Amino acid sequence: MYKVAWRNLWRNKRRTILTISAIAFSVLVLIFMLSIESGTYEYTKDYATKIWNGKARIFKKGYFQKETITKSFTVDKKLKKLLESTSFSWCKRIDGYGLVSFGDKTYGASISGIEPEREISAISKKIREGKYINSTGQVLVGWRLAKNLKVKVGDKIAILVQGRDGSLGAKLLEITGIFKTGVLDLDRGKVITTLEDADELFSMGGRVTTVVLYSKTRDFDKKLNSLEKKLPPELELVTWQKMMPELLEMIEFDRAGAYIMYLILIMIVAFGLLNTLYMSTFERRKELAVLRAIGLTKGEVRALILKESFFLALLGTITGILISLPVVIYFVKHPIKVGGKMAEFFESLLFAPLMPALLSWKIFAGVSVIIFIFAIIMAIFPGIRVTREELSQQLRFEK
Amino acid sequence: MEIVKTENLSKYYTDGTIVKAVDGVNLTLKKGEFTALVGPSGSGKTTLLNLIGGIDKPSEGKVFIDGQEISLMPEKKLAKFRLHKLGFVFQSFNLIPVLTAYENVELILLFQGVPKNERRERVMRIFKELGIEELADRTPSKMSGGQQQRVAIARAIVHTPSLVLADEPTANLDSENAIAIVELMKKMSEEKGITFLIATHDSRVFERTRRIIKIIDGKIHED
Numbered sequence: 001m002y003k004v005a006w007r008n009l010w011r012n013k014r015r016t017i018l019t020i021s022a023i024a025f026s027v028l029v030l031i032f033m034l035s036i037e038s039g040t041y042e043y044t045k046d047y048a049t050k051i052w053n054g055k056a057r058i059f060k061k062g063y064f065q066k067e068t069i070t071k072s073f074t075v076d077k078k079l080k081k082l083l084e085s086t087s088f089s090w091c092k093r094i095d096g097y098g099l100v101s102f103g104d105k106t107y108g109a110s111i112s113g114i115e116p117e118r119e120i121s122a123i124s125k126k127i128r129e130g131k132y133i134n135s136t137g138q139v140l141v142g143w144r145l146a147k148n149l150k151v152k153v154g155d156k157i158a159i160l161v162q163g164r165d166g167s168l169g170a171k172l173l174e175i176t177g178i179f180k181t182g183v184l185d186l187d188r189g190k191v192i193t194t195l196e197d198a199d200e201l202f203s204m205g206g207r208v209t210t211v212v213l214y215s216k217t218r219d220f221d222k223k224l225n226s227l228e229k230k231l232p233p234e235l236e237l238v239t240w241q242k243m244m245p246e247l248l249e250m251i252e253f254d255r256a257g258a259y260i261m262y263l264i265l266i267m268i269v270a271f272g273l274l275n276t277l278y279m280s281t282f283e284r285r286k287e288l289a290v291l292r293a294i295g296l297t298k299g300e301v302r303a304l305i306l307k308e309s310f311f312l313a314l315l316g317t318i319t320g321i322l323i324s325l326p327v328v329i330y331f332v333k334h335p336i337k338v339g340g341k342m343a344e345f346f347e348s349l350l351f352a353p354l355m356p357a358l359l360s361w362k363i364f365a366g367v368s369v370i371i372f373i374f375a376i377i378m379a380i381f382p383g384i385r386v387t388r389e390e391l392s393q394q395l396r397f398e399k
Numbered sequence: 400m401e402i403v404k405t406e407n408l409s410k411y412y413t414d415g416t417i418v419k420a421v422d423g424v425n426l427t428l429k430k431g432e433f434t435a436l437v438g439p440s441g442s443g444k445t446t447l448l449n450l451i452g453g454i455d456k457p458s459e460g461k462v463f464i465d466g467q468e469i470s471l472m473p474e475k476k477l478a479k480f481r482l483h484k485l486g487f488v489f490q491s492f493n494l495i496p497v498l499t500a501y502e503n504v505e506l507i508l509l510f511q512g513v514p515k516n517e518r519r520e521r522v523m524r525i526f527k528e529l530g531i532e533e534l535a536d537r538t539p540s541k542m543s544g545g546q547q548q549r550v551a552i553a554r555a556i557v558h559t560p561s562l563v564l565a566d567e568p569t570a571n572l573d574s575e576n577a578i579a580i581v582e583l584m585k586k587m588s589e590e591k592g593i594t595f596l597i598a599t600h601d602s603r604v605f606e607r608t609r610r611i612i613k614i615i616d617g618k619i620h621e622d
Contacts, residue, residue: 287495290493294486391455392449395454
């Protein structure tokens with residue numbers, strides 16, 4: 001029956017080639033869009049976590065639920081050894097809140113102390129004016145905060161905080177750089193100084209509020225689980241998904257919108273296929289009836305139509321994959337760049353202004369399976385329709 | 400030995416009024432009989448063939464083929480019954496256009512699950528018997544009407560069925576081919592003991608059959 005099904009396809013070459021082309025084009029569009037989408041999401045996850053938060057953080061238990069400087073910990077030799085046994089990049093930070101003043105202007109801000117040489121975020125690459133900090137007495141300020149305070153590089157700002165022990169901490173620090181991340185919270189309310197200065201300000205006595213982890217490895221989650229099990233009981237691991245739920249929601253929302261579009265595209269192909277199968281089936285009604293008369297069951301006739309649909313889907317999918325492969329590889333090597341105002345908009349949503357494609361067999365296999373499932377579903381209808389009629393009516397024995 | 404037996408076989412259609420296409424037919428065909436079913440257009444010849452071939456369900460009565468009642472058989476079982484016990488020859492040949500003559504004939508044996516070597520042997524044997532070996536690799540579009548009908552006969556008898564039902568097999572053929580086709584069917588009936596029931600109003604056909612059943616208004620008028 002495969003032979004009959006295969007040859008039936010080529011009775012109307014033009015129609016078959018058009019149908020195969022439509023399937024191939026849809027496979028190309030689906031694979032291309034899914035590859036760009038997945039590539040962009042992966043890149044965005046890296047991009048967004050790299051800006052400041054990291055892929056995961058270690059906190060004292062309870063800190064993440066209620067950020068307070070009193071919930072801090074020491075990175076002792078044991079913890080340091082544990083962190084160094086992983087393949088992650090890591091750095092210490094002190095995060096707290098305080099007041100920032102210049103002249104007659106005072107604003108509340110989030111104050112962070114970092115190890116400039118070990119810092120793993122991309123903050124050093126986001127300096128728009130001045131330079132990155134490299135010693136104590138220096139501070140970086142978000143560009144919006146700088147604008148509000150009316151400060152420039154070289155100005156000295158006063159920072160006033162409440163320390164871990166309840167005492168007041170104050171320092172006069174020189175602005176060495178003004179950064180612009182595109183993330184409103186950082187640009188409007190973040191001040192970054194050295195870990196030493198923050199330690200003095202908050203009276204930390206060598207303690208930190210967080211250890212930031214970063215890695216690009218694909219099995220990050222697995223390795224993170226292994227690290228979590230080995231952490232001292234008073235510490236906890238928080239992943240970027242928990243720290244940045246808005247990014248995750250944004251990706252999910254974006255993906256849901258895209259899926260609706262994919263579904264529409266698949267439905268267009270499916271109905272095109274249905275049309276082809278209906279036409280090719282109904283112009284052979286008598287022939288199919290003859291097959292039934294000489295001994296095929298209704299199910300076997302339906303299976304024949306199914307096989308024709310299978311061949312159409314197979315040819316369309318293979319052609320689509322062969323066209324998609326070089327296209328996806330090109331966009332892996334040459335990502336789409338988003339520029340101008342659109343890039344700023346993307347950055348404000350934590351989305352990377354770069355859209356690389358992801359070459360993944362899962363996407364190719366997924367699209368192929370979906371097209372096949374729809375091809376089989378679409379073949380069911382003409383099969384049922386053509387075998388539902390009375391055999392004697394279809395045969396029209398006398399004429 | 401009875402190959403076909405019908406008991407009070409009737410088929411009614413309702414179209415405002417009740418139309419009796421076949422009306423209480425009692426008929427028996429013995430093994431190897433070569434019979435013509437004659438009658439004017441609309442007399443019920445095709446309906447009777449359809450009922451005997453299990454293509455249509457009777458409104459009343461019973462059909463027995465080779466001793467098995469087929470009127471109540473479920474669709475799937477009936478399809479397999481037709482595959483093994485019956486052969487069909489149609490007026491417009493009805494070969495599968497995408498298959499060669501060989502493949503068209505082989506199809507029946509393929510559906511029956513006959514092994515490849517045996518299929519080849521049986522198909523070539525029947526081609527030889529019918530003198531159509533040279534048509535084996537041709538598709539229907541490259542054959543004349545007479546050639547297509549010879550291939551259709553090969554398809555109908557390759558599995559040596561109990562009964563071959565032929566509906567106006569010569570209607571689309573010229574005189575020379577029509578006579579040749581009837582003679583061919585007759586020869587196969589005699590040599591293989593296959594029962595033939597041929598619906599026709601072609602005198603070239605019924606002049607060559609041993610038995611003629613005349614049907615008028617769905618009833619057997621003469622036998």
